[in-house]
Amino acid sequence: MPEEIDSSIALTRRAVESRESDPSRARELLGAALAADKAYEPAWRWLAELVDDDGERRFCLDRAFALEADPATGRARGALDGVAPVPPAEVVDLVDPPRPEEPAAVGRSGRRAVRSWVAVGAVVVVLLGVLGVWTASGSQQGDPVYVAMVAGMTGPAATASRHMENALRMHLETVNKAGGVNGHPVELLVYDDADDVGKATGIAETIVREDRVVYVVGHGSSDTALAAAPIYQRAGIPAITPSATSSRITDSSDWYFRSMFGNRTQSDFLAVYVADVLGARSATLVHDTDESGRSVREAFVDSFGKLGSASATLPLGDGTSVDEVVRAVDPTAPIVLATTEERGLAVVKGLRAAGVQAPILGTATLGTRTFHDALLKAERETGRAGQLTRNLYVGTPLANDSLSGPALAWAEDYQRRYGEQPLWQAATARQALNVGLHAMGTRGLVFTEDGRAQDRRRVRDGLAALKDKKNSFPALLGPLYFTPTGSAQMPVSVVTSDGTRFVSAPVQLTIYEPPSPDALRAALADGSAIAIGDRYLSRRQVVSTGINLNEVRDLDTRDGTYFVDFFLWLRYTGDPVAADVQFVNAVKPDLKLGQPLRDVTEDGATYRLYRVGERFKSGFEFRGFPFDHQKLVVMLQNRSRTADQVVYVTDKEILNEEPSHYLRSGADADAGINQIPNWVATSARFFQRTVGSSDALGDSDGASGIYYSQYAGEVEIARDTLPFLVKNLLPLVLLICVTYLSLFFSASDGGAPVSMGVTAILSTAVLLNNVTSQLPSVSYTVALEWGYYAFILLAATCVLVAMLRKRLAGTGHEVAERRLSKAARVGYPVYLLGVVVTYVVAFGT
Structure with missing residues (x-):
């Protein structure tokens, strides 16, 4: 039988086993492993651990990182920045020999050409480097901060756990793009406890032993969370469960929190x-x-x-x-x-x-x-x-027909990314992650290994400080704050089936916070409040609300108004005061619904249909002008009933429609809703939200604040950018061409290029004023203005170059003048290309 040849994997394993007892032998084995397969990345990393010279270590790490861009390897290379790589003796035969000298020397003119192209390359590299820094600013300045997620990724709740992980990774991507937490990127460490108590205990001990994470999102089940709780408590690691509802989890530990309601x-x-x-x-x-x-x-x-x-x-x-x-x-x-x-x-x-x-x-x-x-x-x-x-x-904790605007946008993004609607566990997991990040970002963490214990204590204290509505975190499903035992204080939504999906039941309950002892006695006496232990609940009327848009037109961006024509219907049981609504963003403050087109009541259920056509207003945001997107909103609210008494949710007829159908006119199925020239309607969505104040606003009976349920129809429109740019930028493009020609004048004709540059600056200022005249008075610089300012800077540079060229020529420095002229002619289009690329990156999606 032929002798078995050792593979690179087997040789590396033997090297790892002997690295403590015989380091020299381990290095020889790794050299043999790489000779068998020089693309085997683990062998390069282990060889980097065993070599003594920093140059040799840098050489091994470079080879490993080239094969697999592992973040840990990248950080190790960064620690050796400036060290010249040197191949270790064990792998020197794997290094390619040096190239031969060029057969002929480059002449003087050739050297000048090389220097010119080097200069051009340097300019391009600098511009692209600045662009890269700008687009990735803040995403990875500091060392990473770790958050753990522990759930049954392979257990009976694997589907829900997968939704949790998806939601966390989706949110961390957004957080890290925005610069992380105080300049530190946040990395997620996922552990699978399979909803098994033994595995959960082992994972909790591993997390403590590794000593990397600031806090834990998990565990997923009550049994596993309860088993892990004392381990985190002893180690001083805060944990937030998104789905384990046993009251004993948070009752037994002041380091454990819950981002949803508990079983109590x-x-x-x-x-x-x-x-x-x-x-x-x-x-x-x-x-x-x-x-x-x-x-x-x-x-x-x-x-x-x-x-x-x-x-x-x-x-x-x-x-x-x-x-x-x-x-x-x-x-x-x-x-x-x-x-x-x-x-x-x-x-x-x-x-x-x-x-x-x-x-x-x-x-x-x-x-x-x-x-x-x-x-x-x-x-x-x-x-x-x-x-x-x-x-x-x-x-x-989540009824899909009563999602707020941010929650609805999040659910739509989740579905676009993962091809399915998120389960409620995804929303509560995102809340758990986000409230922890909030505590990390606001409690003065030091983000060092020595200060990790102190950082964890500060995160824990930050969570405990969220103790009432006044001190709450604006989470995905509403204000998030915790009971004294660490469970989220939030209502339970009761859903029922409409034959297609779960929707809100016609009658809901909410937590009743009595504004005064007298108000409580009155509420208990008339039955509007129900006492259950030390908690009070009240009935809340659910109004299924639908909006069918007919058209939007007459947009005025200067005063932020627009005309909207739409059908509105309300379905409810009980008190007809549910239909007494006002439009809080109507231009006419006293706008009412008027007489319904249809008014039907059967078996206690009422259906009312109205048609409304009026001007509304919104606060527009123009920072991205002319690449801006605007939201045209219609917002209704009950005139007298608070959110504890009535809530407006999306009717099933709206939920059953494809979102693309929302852009079709309800009055003419063959027409779209958008009647605004030079704008495109990109989406429409309908959602409820709760607004109000946690203060009494001078009402002695409103000690806990006043909140109202609102319902919104929102149309997002985007400017039709290409015709706008063609019309408004064509004069600027011509100025760019004329200004570039000024660089080709002879140095002695300095007056003409200077005159052309100054004229370009003045003309650009006039063009800019004309383009931005359609905007209201804003205190910030819009996107298009930066482009004009970039050209004004370029034109001013051309003026300066013309003056310098004339001076250099007049003092006998012809060579320097020619070099400056060439550099300016090359740098001009490169600069313009950098500006264009910047705009494409910033606004191209």
Whole structure:
């Protein structure tokens, strides 16, 4: 049998094993490994570890980095900046021999040509270098800062964990492009605990031992988070879970936070929904036997009991069959499910197949698109539409029809990038990451290895300081602040199925913060507030809102006004005051809806249709002029009811439409909405938002602030740039050509080039004033002005060059004059090219 030849991998492994006992032998083995395969990057890196000379180390690191641009290798090379690379003896035979001398010497004229081209190359390199620094400014000035994400990437919650990672990487890309945190790029370290307690404990210990991260986003499940909590507590590492809801996680550690509601809040909302909204006096809780299920059982039994109602609990262990659940539940009372998507689907199918039509409520684990899609798929297989999705209510931190403007834009960006709508875990994970970055950026961190413990303490203290609405962080899903035990203080949205997706249920609950003791007593007396322990909840009327745009026209950029014609409809149950709205950005402050085109009420549900045509106003941003995009907004708000009493959400008819259809006229399907010359409508979106003040605004009964729910239709338009540039820049292009000709005059004719340059400067100033006359008075410099200023600088330089050439020629320095002339003629177009490239990079996307 022939002798086996050692591979580069095997030789490198043997070298690593012997590096401590026999470093010389290890270097020989690495030399042999590279002789077998000089493109094997790990061998170059290990050889860099073993050599003693800095030049040899630089040589090995250069070879490794050329094969794989690893950030750690790049930082090691940076530490040796200025050191000349020298090949180690073990690999000297792998280095190419030097090239022979050129056969003939370059003549004097050739040397001059070479110097000229070198000068041109240097100018190009400098310009491109400046451009590169400008485009990447601030992205990687300092050492990287590390944040860990720990979730079940391969466990039963792998899909949700993948959405979390996607959301974090997507946000960090934006953060790092903007310069990171105080000049430090943020890098994400992802750990997979497979939702296994043993693995979670080991990963937490690894994070502590590696001592790199400032804080942790995770873990994903209650069991794993609870197991890791004491490890992070002892090490002083703050952690923020985006999805683990057990109250014991944050209760047991003042270093653990939660970027969504916990089981205590979730149980209070579900208990009140069952008792007050559904009017039931009993319920059955079917729950898992893991930490999350036990936590829900304890909290829900306590919450429901405070309402004077009785609940039965049924553990859903590994051996529990669906038939057992069907036999154990009361078929006439609501059933609350606190379980996984897979088990929840089986239980819902079993209950409905057995004829149980009682309302089914679910915790946030079931409030996902994937669970709803699984229900729809099961309905299609049986041919019974609505069998599983009817009379289903699920709690969630994110209802897609009530996303705010920033949240809707984020969801659209996520879908464009990853080809699917984000699960709520993606939103809460982004909140966890972002609130930690906020604490890092505002608490005076030093970002050094010696100061890491202090930095972590400051991040933890920064999170704990977010303790009420006045001291909250403007997160994706609304103001984010924490209870004293570290759980996010936020309402639970209850969603139900419209046959296509989960949408907000007609009645919602919200956290009621009484402005005064008298107001609380009155609210409790009239039933508008419900007491549940030390928490107060109130009913909130949901108004499904739709806007169908007919046209936008008559844009006036100087005063920021425009005309919008549109249909508006409102669907709601209950008090008709929901239709008493005002348009907060109308030019006429008293603009009202008027009489509806249609007004229908059936089974307590009201539908009203209106048509509105009026001028509205917005604050426009012109920093990118003429590459600017403007947003034309129509914003409505209830006249008298606050956000605690009424909320406007997107109607299902809007959600069912493709976003491209929003740009078609509702009055003429063959026409578009855009009737503004020289502008293109690029998108339209519809969303709700909450506005107000955390201060009382002089109202003694409004101690906790006044907030209103608003609903917006927003059309984004972009200037049709090419015709604009052709019309407005053609005179400037002609000036550029004429000014360039001034560089070809003889040095003795200095007066003519100077006159041409000065004329160009004055003409450019006139052109600039003419172009910007359509803008309002703004205090900043717009994009187009920078281009004009760049040419004015160029023209002034041409004047200076003409004067210098004449002086050099007059003093007998003809050679210097000729060199200056050549450099100016080459530098002129290079400078212009740099300006054009800068604009393409900045505004080309």
